[in-house]
Amino acid sequence: MSDDSRPSRTEPRTALRTAAVIPAAGRGVRLxxxxxxxLRALNGTPMLIxxxxxxxxxxxxxxxxxxxxxxxxxxxxSLLDAHALPDRTDFLVVPGGESRQESVRIGLxxxxxxxxxxxxxxxxxxxxxxDTVDAVVQAVRDGAPAVVPALPLADTVKEVxxxxxxxxxxxxxxxxxxxxxxxxxxxxxxxxxxxxRAHETVTENxxxxxxxxxRLGERVVVVPGHEEAFKVTRPLDLVLAEAxxxxxxxxDGF
Numbered sequence: 205m206s207d208d209s210r211p212s213r214t215e216p217r218t219a220l221r222t223a224a225v226i227p228a229a230g231r232g233v234r235l236x237x238x239x240x241x242x243l244r245a246l247n248g249t250p251m252l253i254x255x256x257x258x259x260x261x262x263x264x265x266x267x268x269x270x271x272x273x274x275x276x277x278x279x280x281x282s283l284l285d286a287h288a289l290p291d292r293t294d295f296l297v298v299p300g301g302e303s304r305q306e307s308v309r310i311g312l313x314x315x316x317x318x319x320x321x322x323x324x325x326x327x328x329x330x331x332x333x334x335d336t337v338d339a340v341v342q343a344v345r346d347g348a349p350a351v352v353p354a355l356p357l358a359d360t361v362k363e364v365x366x367x368x369x370x371x372x373x374x375x376x377x378x379x380x381x382x383x384x385x386x387x388x389x390x391x392x393x394x395x396x397x398x399x400x401r402a403h404e405t406v407t408e409n410x411x412x413x414x415x416x417x418x419r420l421g422e423r424v425v426v427v428p429g430h431e432e433a434f435k436v437t438r439p440l441d442l443v444l445a446e447a448x449x450x451x452x453x454x455x456d457g458f
Contacts, residue, residue, distance in 0.1 A: 220320040222341050223267040224259040224391060225311035228252050228327035229274065229300035242327035243283070244442070247449045251436060252280070253287045254330030259323065259391065260293040261334040264341040268293060269314050270327075271300040271307040304411055309403045315396070321345070322399055324413045325391035331448055332391065332433035339427045340393035350417040351393040353429035354386035361385060388412070389429040398422055 228242035242252040252270065259265050272280035277299040284295055298314045300307035308324055315322065321344045323337070336353050343351040360382055364374040392414050402416035410416050414424050432448055434441065 220345055221266060221318055222262075222264045222321040222323065223269060223315050223319040224265050224323040224325055225269045225271065225308055225315075226252070226255055226259065226325050226327050227271045227300060227304050227307040227311065228255075228280065229271055229276075229304075229307050241436070243280075244436075246330060246436070246442065246445050249287070250283060251330040251445075252327045253283065255325060255327045255332075256284065256289065256295070258330065258332045258334065259325055259337060260290045260295075262337040262341065263292075264321075264338060265323065266293060267296065267315070267319065269296045269298065269311045271311045272297055274299050274301065303409050305403070305409055305416075308413060312396075312400055312403060320396050322394050322396045323391035324394070324399075326435060328436045329390055329433050330436065331445060332389070333430050336389075336428075336430045336433055337391055340391055343425060343427050344393040344395060348393075348425045349395045349398040349422045350414050350424040352414045352424060352426055353389045353391070353433065354426045355389065355429045355431065357382050357385050357387055386426055387429075388414070388426075389433045389435075 242255070243250045245251075246254055256268055256270065259268050270280055270284065277297050281297040284297065289295060296314060298310055301310055311324075312322065321341060323340065325332070332353075340351045340353055361380050362376050363378040363380060364376055367374045392412075394413065394417065398417055398420070399413060402413065402420055402422075406416040406419050410419075418424055434444070436442060436445055
C-alpha cells in the first residue's frame with residue numbers, strides 16, 4: 205500500500221470518537237456521614253447525575269462509563285435509569301476498585317475498541333460547563349496526548365516543611381512563582397493509547413491521570429478551566445454549588 209492512501213497529518217481529527225470515564229466509587233468523608241459523595245443530593249438530584257449530564261452535554265461525547273462503588277453498581281444503574289439523560293449518548297455502569305487509579309483502569313478496560321479519546325472526570329465536579337469539555341476534546345483532537353483544564357491561582361502559594369504534629373507551625377521552604385502555577389480541574393482528556401500505557405506502566409497509587417502521563421515523558425498541555433468546575437469536597441462547597449445552580453436557573457432556565 206502506498207503512502208498516498210494514508211490520511212494526511214494536516215486533516216482535522218474530527219472522526220475520532222470520545223468516551224468519558226467517571227470514577228464515582230469514593231466515599232467523600234470530608235462531606236460528613238451519609239451516602240457516597242457522588243450520590244449526595246445537589247438541588248434534589250445526585251451529584252453524579254449532574255456530572256453525567258455535564259459530560260453528555262458535549263456532542264463530542266458518545267459514551268459515558270460510570271465506575272460505581274464495588275458493591276454499588278446496581279444502585280447506580282437504577283439511578284441513571286431513573287433520570288432523564290440524552291438519548292444520543294450511551295451509558296455504561298461498572299463496579300470499581302479500591303482506589304481511584306484502579307477504578308479508572310477498570311473504566312478504561314470497559315471501553316469498546318472504537319473509541320480513540322478518553323475523558324476522565326471527577327463525579328465531584330458536577331457543574332463543569334460544556335465549553336470546557338469541548339475545549340479539552342478539541343485539544344486532544346489537535347494532537348495533544350494529554351490535556352488538563354486549569355485556572356491561574358488567586359492566592360500566593362508557600363512550600364512548607366510539613367509539621368510532625370497537626371496544628372503545629374510549619375517552616376516555609378520557598379514561595380513558588382504564582383504566574384507559573386495552575387489549579388488543575390477535570391475532565392482531563394487523553395489519547396486512549398497513551399492513557400492505557402500510563403496505567404500499565406505507573407504502578408504507584410496516583411490520583412491524577414495527567415501526572416501518570418507526565419511520568420511517561422509525554423507532553424501534557426493546559427487549556428483554560430472554569431470557576432464553576434470546582435470540586436465539591438466540603439459542606440461549604442455544596443452551598444456554593446446550590447448557588448451556582450440557582451443562578452443558572454435564573455439566567456439560563458437550567
